[in-house]
Amino acid sequence: MSDEQRRSCYTRALEFAEQQVADLVERHPDYFPIYTVDGKWRHDGELWTDWTGGFLTGMMWQFHQRTGDTEWRQRAEHYSQLLEYRKQDEGVHDLGFIFLNSYLPWYRLTRERKYNDIVIEAGQTLAKRFRHQGRYLCSFVGPESLFIDIMMNVPLIFYAANETLDQQLGRVATAHCRTTRDRLVREDGSTAHEGVFDTETGVFQHQSTHQGLNNESCWARGLGWSLYGYSQCFAITNQVEFRTVAERNAGYWIAHLPDDKVPYWDFAADLSQPPPRGAQKESSAGAIAASGLLDLANQTESPESAAVYRETALQMLDALVDPEYLAIDTTGWEGILKHGVYHTTKELGVDESVMWGEFFLVEALTKALADRG
Numbered sequence: 001m002s003d004e005q006r007r008s009c010y011t012r013a014l015e016f017a018e019q020q021v022a023d024l025v026e027r028h029p030d031y032f033p034i035y036t037v038d039g040k041w042r043h044d045g046e047l048w049t050d051w052t053g054g055f056l057t058g059m060m061w062q063f064h065q066r067t068g069d070t071e072w073r074q075r076a077e078h079y080s081q082l083l084e085y086r087k088q089d090e091g092v093h094d095l096g097f098i099f100l101n102s103y104l105p106w107y108r109l110t111r112e113r114k115y116n117d118i119v120i121e122a123g124q125t126l127a128k129r130f131r132h133q134g135r136y137l138c139s140f141v142g143p144e145s146l147f148i149d150i151m152m153n154v155p156l157i158f159y160a161a162n163e164t165l166d167q168q169l170g171r172v173a174t175a176h177c178r179t180t181r182d183r184l185v186r187e188d189g190s191t192a193h194e195g196v197f198d199t200e201t202g203v204f205q206h207q208s209t210h211q212g213l214n215n216e217s218c219w220a221r222g223l224g225w226s227l228y229g230y231s232q233c234f235a236i237t238n239q240v241e242f243r244t245v246a247e248r249n250a251g252y253w254i255a256h257l258p259d260d261k262v263p264y265w266d267f268a269a270d271l272s273q274p275p276p277r278g279a280q281k282e283s284s285a286g287a288i289a290a291s292g293l294l295d296l297a298n299q300t301e302s303p304e305s306a307a308v309y310r311e312t313a314l315q316m317l318d319a320l321v322d323p324e325y326l327a328i329d330t331t332g333w334e335g336i337l338k339h340g341v342y343h344t345t346k347e348l349g350v351d352e353s354v355m356w357g358e359f360f361l362v363e364a365l366t367k368a369l370a371d372r373g
Helices: 003-027 053-067 070-088 095-099 103-110 113-127 148-152 155-164 167-184 220-237 240-256 283-299 303-320 355-371
Strands: 145-147 194-197 204-208 340-343 348-352
Touching (some): 003 053, 003 070, 003 303, 003 355, 053 070, 053 103, 053 355, 070 095, 070 113, 095 113, 095 155, 103 113, 113 155, 113 167, 148 167, 148 220, 155 167, 167 194, 167 220, 220 240, 220 283, 240 283, 240 303, 283 340
Antiparallel strands (some): 145 194, 194 204, 340 348
16 A cells, blocks of 8 residues: 555544544443444443543544644543543552543643643552562452553553652552563563462462463453553653563564454464454454554664564554444444454453554554654
8 A cells, every 4th residue: 555545544544533433422422431232332231340431532632633623622621531530540450541541641732730640640549559579560350460451551650650750659660561571471472461479479370361362372452462561661761671572572463463464362363263262353452553563663773673563553554444444334333443352251342343442543543644744
């Protein structure tokens, strides 16, 4: 696809995304969906955990920043305010997803300290999950559990540390990154979803999974979380060890990506078997990795790697804006990106739209257009 074709396709996809989000907030005001059922956002399905409010809000901020439309800013401010109370939520490990995409862009736009204070408090709250025995931030599952997903949230603690000059917060975040690298990132760059620890001694026991195929497999979205998370941690700390992990993740991702550039839900899935545990595509993992690879292309010291990361990201986005994945020609579908997966084992949001897939597609397309002037 030529640069001109890409610009046209990506712009069209972003305009479609704006319309879908506008329709969502008009149809279901003040509602934060997680995944669709039969393409519809409103349903009574299980949440598993409530972690995605920042993605809907974050798209509104991105739409405003891209277009200058004040209505998107008004919506973004309103939906951010609906999330403020969660700055003290000690029950989840996903506060980074919520506040880095709501109050942080609000603060960066206005430079009003009260918004920054909310981001900082959320980071301090997240840091309370730190287990000194084991040296990790525990997942919402329990004190014994370390999730790869948390790598996308630990930048919130680094941010709070930098803003307050609180060295202990920085030590907590750094320790978590290193424990995750040592316990969940394998030598070949693949990742486990979960690590299980003895809560009394902090001794690591084994790798596990909730959302992947099995304990030894590489759940696609988890690898995306790690790649992008370590890249973000490098961006905020300039600690090369974090970029090194992101590049190991990227190497595995690129080597195992199928020819059509859209990953299956788990890199060990038996593709001779039918969905959901066989040949099920996972578009949201592709969107996450595309956004992370675009950043990593600007971070790596290798020009050759930068070219590969950027081109792989663009090839994935080319696939995701095709009507096979973009719902632009699917009548009645309320989401933006089809063929996403939330939780295969629980049969939640399988082959549906998922809110993080929407957000990271919008983010990656916006980055790609900005990179190309």
